[in-house]
Amino acid sequence: MRHLIGLLLGTEEDWPTAFETVLRRLGPIDGVGEFGVERLTIEPFNLRAKPRHELVIDRLAYWYYHPREWLKKISMMDDVYLLNSPFTFQSMEKHTAYCAMIRLGLKVPETVLVPYKNPPDNDRYPYTAARYNRPFDLDEVAGQIGYPLFMKPYDGGAWRGVSKVRDEEELHRAYDESGEMLMHLQQAVEGYDAFARSLSIGAETMVMRFRPEEPMHDRYVVDHAFLSPSAGEEVVTIGKLVNAFFRWEFNSCETLIKGSDVHPIDYANACPDVALTSLHYYFPWAIKALVKWSVFCVATRRRPRIDLETHDFFAVTGTYEERLAEYRRLADAYFETERYEEFCRTHLGHLDEIVLDWVAGPEFDRLLVDTVTATYPEHERDRFVEHFRGLLRLWAKDNGF
Template sequence: MPLTVEKIIGVMDPNGYSFRVAFEKLIEFLDPQIKVGDTTFRVRTRRIISRPYNVLGAQTSCAAVINRGLHWNPHHNYFFQMVAHQTYLLNDMLSFTSIKKNPSYGQMYELGLHIPRTWALPPRDYGSILKEPNVDPDLIFPEHESFDLSEIGEKVGYPAFLKPQDGGGWEGVVKVNDAEELHAAYERSGERPMNLQEAIDYREFVRTVGIGPQMLPMHYNATAKYSHDRYLRS
């Protein structure tokens, strides 16, 4: 007896005008129907929205989730880590551990990739932690070593970029051209651990778009306002 089954692709994209709407319209236009034996699978899309959920026994009805922003939203992130075994995650959350820069740099360096000279710096300000009445600073910082920031700047070289050890989107990134600018930028960096990284005079900015084992290197225009204009296929 013929059977029709609906499969839902969840779409998580904070940039609604760059990808989400286009993907939804494409699926609506194509109306894909995949036949396997006596079963016909019809594909539909559903936007991932923020809502409360029961942690015990959490489930998703999505057969697959296309993620273009989950890593920025901890509420969604934790949910899909819980249900990762129930669905296919395209851009799964575990891949976004690479947004923590230094483990990625270290692993790539061990694999023989060329990484710009990079020094990790502790936070300039521990203010909010030290002000906690129930926290003993000696338990958190049993040893605190002074360091010469100018010396590290000379080892990295100028120009360089002072940037947070995690995150993306150029948030908190400052270009420094000498020791004076480095000290000023570090003084303003607040409570985030920072990296000082050598600036590279590059000819091509390339990013790789991947789904599973399929990889497509693409030229990347970092100055474009919208993300769909940044990836240039040539």
């Protein structure tokens, strides 16, 4: 039996090539069948047409509406499995995710949504604003939150429009520059001990030390002990909670750890970073996890869950620690974590060796060189090829090569 996985892509080339390579090297799986993969094209579709794919990995529809509507159709009508629900994409505009996690008791910093600096382009706006928009004092709102704070777009977007605000002068400058962007003011977590970015793919989560102020190739630090075991578990639980709540299975989460407190500040990403030139050391893990989760979902005939069942999460009571434990149980139930781990042991036990041989071999090195060539100017290419080669050699060594 042949199972087909579709890739809905934008400009990426590195990880899709890696995914295709590893899936091809995996070969047929006993009791499951053979897996194929193809890159999807955008074209007219009949609402009654039956898709050929059993699972689609989407990296495009969060901004391209035509394929988004195709994803909704194949999920609702045909039970095609999607790693992120297209029905909750608006929640990936950060604001809804903040609201949900605040209600669930997570330690989200104090956050206020302020009106546009410049009105949206809508003929009805002047009339509505004249009748119903209430004047407000921006300085008073910021003062209630306290300085320093961050002004950032309610819908996020690769650090677009994010400003650290230390006083009233910077507040007004940032607000003036926001234009037609709708902005949050959010309390800064000063003096934090660690910045963690966790990448979740299905039932697996990798927590990485993150330095947002550095160039992309230096943001992820190879550091396996930058969090205490308890803080690391809490970061994983928060990521799994967010993903299970919104039915996202390919998402990243950013958290600030200060003392014993874990503050989630950004955890809604329809297109998380999986680039070879940024993840480097962690890239092989990401590809393995993506292959394993995709194969598991297809092989076990996992079905889309359009109903969010938020009442199960909102009904949880108790102390913060008790709620976290129950949230983790609910998240693990959604991801079928025990079944997934058993499936990987039974059917995918050889995948680690396949990926290790590939990363240490010439085919992966060609992918690395091609990716660096397409990403960096000519005078920087040799330096970055050796930089990433060193990090990937370290990964191979750490994993037994």
